[in-house]
Amino acid sequence: MNTTQEDIVFLPNDFDPLGDRQDINADKTFADISMTHDIIKRFCRNKGAIISLAVILIIAVMSIIGPGMNQYSYSEMKTSFASLPPKVSALSGIGAFDGTENGKDMYALKGCDTDFWFGTDPLGRDLWTRLWTGTRVSLMIALIAAVGNMFIGIIYGLVSGYIGGKVDIVMQRIIEILNGIPSLVVMTLMVMVMRPGVGAIVVALLTTGWIGTARMVRGQTMKIREEEFVQASQTLGASTFRILFKDALPNIMSQIITMAMFSIPGAIFAESFLAFVGLGIPQPQPSLGILISEGYKSLTIHPHMLVIPVLVLSVLMLSFNLLADGLRDALDPKQKDQ
């Protein structure tokens, strides 16, 4: 800018009191954008994240309405129709979903005249219904664990970082001990102690999942504690509670949300891992992990039982990762590429 003294032109009303006109500084070239608007704009520019969000929404909606789309239930067994390949009559022209396996029409062989869209498992249960019910269970476990971990992490980190001193030292040692055991081992042991079930898996995920969030919140809180706006609050007599939740937390919320987002695919994986080890949710309830470990047993004979749940799991995990990436870039552009 080479604005010299002479370029400044004063208008007659420049020195009048402002009164109610608060818009005097409105910039026409760079219109002011609210933070939310800015975040949404940055997020929408990321095509991968948008597609991922759409995919996740589709899978979530299917997990709600999918089980009701045909007449079967997830536990109803029809042993005479066991291990049927996928068949959708309307699609029979395309070479897949035509009910054949190794060139033989299994539906004709077993005398079945209805369609199982994703086939049946060795007990004759409809895999379409089981898949979407299982997806619902897996998503629920992951979401509850992510939210729970976020809460525990925030509280633990805020207390440890803000109070500091001896409290902080003790709390950090506890984290170190918990963190010294590989998380898969902790989860295995926790589920063993509590007997397999949805609740046990969620608690197992909550045992160590919060540590990352707690560490991050603690570090940020310690940094923010020294900032001038917090000191100003303290001088004005704000309570510790108010400083923590009104001053400190909003400043780290974007990082916390990103972290929680990244933990969802981890939780989905952990559930499937436990199922594979034999500590999944009990029969006949399905989950993605249960379906994969059941399908794995007949991988070479009936690959459809494994391929479909593995695909759904992979697409879900990939989408959540890309979505979290996009969220991080949108919420905190400074962190990009780190």
Add this chain to the structure above:
Amino acid sequence: MWKYIAKRILIALGTLFFILFVLFILLSFMPGSPFNQLTLTAEQIAVLEAKYGLDKPLMIRFFIYVKNMLQGDFGVSYNIIADYPVIDLIGAKFWISAKLGLTATVVGTVLGLFLGLVASIKHNTWLDTGTTFLSVLGVSLPGYVFALALSYFIGFKMNLLPIVYSTKHPVSSLILPVLSMSMGPMAQIARYTRTEMLDVLGSDYMLLARTKGLSNRILFIRHALKNGLTPVITVLGPMLVSLMSGSMVVEQIFSVPGMGSLLVSAVQTNDYNVVLGVSFLYSLMFIVSMLVVDLLYGVIDPRISVSGGKKE
């Protein structure tokens, strides 16, 4: 420096002691006992519990365990091979897992470094995009998805490599497990290397070195690589351990008789001593590798002072 190292080792030992305690407590809450079989009467179970010292109070059992452990005795297995020392049981399985984990780490690191370097040199070309795509896949998907895909397509459909581990073909039957386990580290390291190298290549001192007329090769090898690759070391140690403990599913898919499958069968048969031994060994490796990485990092990059930034 030495004082610092000694202090760190002491803290690590303390942490390990507490970890052992936590594991011990957890195991004592396990439902069912290792002898809770329908064939045994109450008296027989009592005799067995007395034989293994399970009738004593928890704290006394813990101190007996620690005392024996310091002498290298991790107790005996109850169910997997009755009365067989846990330490020997683990020892037999450990080397297979270690071999698998180490090879996968090395393969993953080499591939990852290569991909990351290529991506950073050919920044914003299709090579870069392809590498990014590969590393997103590798980071997002669990190793067992690759294991399942490889064992189905390469092992079963094309019949190129064995899908089940056997001692007769120790090399060829390990190729698929190693490949599927190295996908994660490869992606992680490629991502890391790319970010670090882009950072270094765009820095002022690289510009200065270039202005002074250094040849591209010296510029790259002596100035860029050295600074770009040090941070990669920090991920290596924890990665190796999480690979070993995370390989349980992959080991099961390829029927590799390693630590992972040992832990799984111990979990399923309530074999407490084996569960405790394997879990403790994982923790030990984890803590040692963190310590080594921390100390190594100070040696490699003197800018990061190990003794907590007290150097002026």
